[in-house]
Amino acid sequence: MERSSRVVQITAHIVLGLTTVFVLFPYAWMLVTSIKPIADVIAWPIRWLPRSITLENYAAILNDSRFVRALFNSAVVSIAVTALSLLLSVPAAYGLTRLVRRGGRPVLIGILASQFFPPMVFFVPFYIVLQSLGLLNTLPGLIFTYLSVTLPICTWMVATSLRDIPVAIEEAARIDGCGDVRMIWTIIRPIAAPGIVTAGIFAFVLSWQEYIFALLYTTSERAQTAPVLMFYLLGQHQIDYARLMAAAVLLSIPIAIPFAVIQRFYKSGMTEGGIKG
Amino acid sequence: MIARSTVRGYAFASPLMIVLAAAVILPALYNAGLAFFKYDAVRDAWRFTGATNFTHLLAQDRFWNAFWVTLLWVAGNIALQLAIGMAVALALNAVASLRAFYSAVVMVPWVSSFVIVAVVFLWLYHPDLGVLNDMLMRLGLIDRPIAWLASPGMAQFSLILANTWKFFPLVAITLFTGLQGIPRELLQASTIDGANRLETLRYIIIPLLAPSIATAVLLSTIWAFNAFTLSIIMTGGGPLGATEVMGLYIYKIAFDSFDFGMAAAASLLLFVAILIITVVYLRVADPASEAAD
Numbered sequence: 001m002e003r004s005s006r007v008v009q010i011t012a013h014i015v016l017g018l019t020t021v022f023v024l025f026p027y028a029w030m031l032v033t034s035i036k037p038i039a040d041v042i043a044w045p046i047r048w049l050p051r052s053i054t055l056e057n058y059a060a061i062l063n064d065s066r067f068v069r070a071l072f073n074s075a076v077v078s079i080a081v082t083a084l085s086l087l088l089s090v091p092a093a094y095g096l097t098r099l100v101r102r103g104g105r106p107v108l109i110g111i112l113a114s115q116f117f118p119p120m121v122f123f124v125p126f127y128i129v130l131q132s133l134g135l136l137n138t139l140p141g142l143i144f145t146y147l148s149v150t151l152p153i154c155t156w157m158v159a160t161s162l163r164d165i166p167v168a169i170e171e172a173a174r175i176d177g178c179g180d181v182r183m184i185w186t187i188i189r190p191i192a193a194p195g196i197v198t199a200g201i202f203a204f205v206l207s208w209q210e211y212i213f214a215l216l217y218t219t220s221e222r223a224q225t226a227p228v229l230m231f232y233l234l235g236q237h238q239i240d241y242a243r244l245m246a247a248a249v250l251l252s253i254p255i256a257i258p259f260a261v262i263q264r265f266y267k268s269g270m271t272e273g274g275i276k277g
Numbered sequence: 278m279i280a281r282s283t284v285r286g287y288a289f290a291s292p293l294m295i296v297l298a299a300a301v302i303l304p305a306l307y308n309a310g311l312a313f314f315k316y317d318a319v320r321d322a323w324r325f326t327g328a329t330n331f332t333h334l335l336a337q338d339r340f341w342n343a344f345w346v347t348l349l350w351v352a353g354n355i356a357l358q359l360a361i362g363m364a365v366a367l368a369l370n371a372v373a374s375l376r377a378f379y380s381a382v383v384m385v386p387w388v389s390s391f392v393i394v395a396v397v398f399l400w401l402y403h404p405d406l407g408v409l410n411d412m413l414m415r416l417g418l419i420d421r422p423i424a425w426l427a428s429p430g431m432a433q434f435s436l437i438l439a440n441t442w443k444f445f446p447l448v449a450i451t452l453f454t455g456l457q458g459i460p461r462e463l464l465q466a467s468t469i470d471g472a473n474r475l476e477t478l479r480y481i482i483i484p485l486l487a488p489s490i491a492t493a494v495l496l497s498t499i500w501a502f503n504a505f506t507l508s509i510i511m512t513g514g515g516p517l518g519a520t521e522v523m524g525l526y527i528y529k530i531a532f533d534s535f536d537f538g539m540a541a542a543a544s545l546l547l548f549v550a551i552l553i554i555t556v557v558y559l560r561v562a563d564p565a566s567e568a569a570d
Binding site: 008009011012013015016019020022023024026027029030033041042044045046088089091092094095096098099100101102103104107111114116117118119120121122123124125126127128129144145147148151152155180205208209211212215216227230231234241244245248251252255259 | 282283300303304305367379384390391414442505524555
């Protein structure tokens, strides 16, 4: 028994060690490539470790005004989608779980079910609607399309976290004459914080990395987001992979930081409503 | 009193419902309607054509190519993700140390940007400068570089591998959560009864894990049906249409040929296909989950 459980431990660590290599190698290679001088990037057989380290690839991409513009657009879209998603989903989750006596749950399930449509269903209608409203190639147009994905899941995540919070505090506050709006701000917001933060990060990460809608609805540089710009950089004749890897590293940072902070909550949120991400 | 708070509840939910109606429900219905019209770009007008879009679609070789490519793509993704996800979940469940570290690492691909995954794998797979070929050649496993994305069979496999990297965490964490729900006494009892580890896995763990496995398979199926970012970026659907999955095909009908009506029809068919799969899943998997409770 003692020996066989040691065998299990060692096997498990080997499996997870290999998984760690599988998971982290693409990132490690991305990072190494991004700090290589160009001569080392195109060397064959490959120089695994560069002879010297350079930041010229980062300088090159950050001096590209299109890239900076795209980063800015991505930031605006992501922050706006996150704010709007929370502004709409937190009161709705509160109303449906705490105020509606019967029928709140079916409505919530209906809201979650609306994320079930495959994105292809929206390609044409969004295009026609945005075009007729003059919102093609604009950030507000893109923000609108992202809400179709973030709202159902954010509402579900917040509602789920509210389910686990006892109503006693709210009842006490209610007796003291606390209204609904103040209730959401002073009572619900702090105690449901893990769920709200998780929902917010979900919305942010999704908008930061979304690619298909951005490709369809923001063809001009004015509204192009960073993922779309990456696609255009790939379409050039001479693909500069070192520069692309530097861009990829920079684009990963805004996802890596919040993820590192809330890694724990995110996992439970992911298994709750995770058809889209 | 009750009615009043219910009214307030719906009032708080109404902004969300209005936006959802405008951003999800109405566009989906509009799309379903468009499937029966044809857009005339010259006159900028729509013409009702009945089921013509559907009959034209089903008569196209490219549609059936996309159909089979998608089936292969979905099956390959499920198989690979389930194999890796199960191994990782069992290992995570077994380790006595470093579990938090490993589960954080496993989550990394899931939050990775799809475009970055595509770009980095393009670089890993690069036929002349790719590190994957370099590694395999140094290990003596191949004697000349493999063209990962240039031959039809290989390209499909390479994309499935990259997509699995991105999505196995969802399967692994779903299965791991299921494993944690299996009572330890049950496993101990089976060991006392003389079952070896494989028998315990086969007769105790897998049957009890069936609901989680079903959920994981459904999630990775839906994801695989919807995902075409990798094929659009890495291969553009080629070579010879070998990676032109349904999503990419619909994208091309809509925005290369500008046949909006037919794209709407194709997306409607895809939606119905996913709906049927899900309903069948709910019928098959739900009794199992009740039994497990």
